Amino acid sequence: THVVTESCIRCKYTDCVDVCPVDCFREGPNFLTIDPDECIDCAVCIPECPVNAILPEEDVPSDQLAFIKLNADLAKNWPSITKRKAPLPDADDWKDRKDKISELIR
Numbered sequence: 001t002h003v004v005t006e007s008c009i010r011c012k013y014t015d016c017v018d019v020c021p022v023d024c025f026r027e028g029p030n031f032l033t034i035d036p037d038e039c040i041d042c043a044v045c046i047p048e049c050p051v052n053a054i055l056p057e058e059d060v061p062s063d064q065l066a067f068i069k070l071n072a073d074l075a076k077n078w079p080s081i082t083k084r085k086a087p088l089p090d091a092d093d094w095k096d097r098k099d100k101i102s103e104l105i106r
């Protein structure tokens with residue numbers, strides 16, 4: 001599967017969802033996840049994300065391994081998103097910040 005990692009938090013640019021052929025993105029208040037039961041590993045979403053948040057599972061860095069389970073768990077409860085929309089209003093202020101996991105709203 002592919003995994004949405006930390007840089008998406010508080011940004012949510014949503015460019016990724018328009019290109020997904022299987023509609024595997026799920027939307028939370030300030031983060032998106034990929035449903036691992038739906039993702040076909042096509043990778044077309046990777047270059048769409050302006051903050052490089054999406055990675056193949058095997059490339060998730062060691063300090064972000066928690067996002068693999070987080071994507072799977074949150075995807076169960078969050079609704080599908082298939083159309084791009086405006087990013088969060090202060091996305092550009094948050095796009096270069098690190099250690100944002102404490103900002104994640106479930």
Ligand code: F3S
Pocket residue numbers: 004007008009011012013014015016017031032048049050051052053054
């Ligand atoms: Fe998040 Fe990037 Fe998509 S910021 S919503 S993974 S385009």
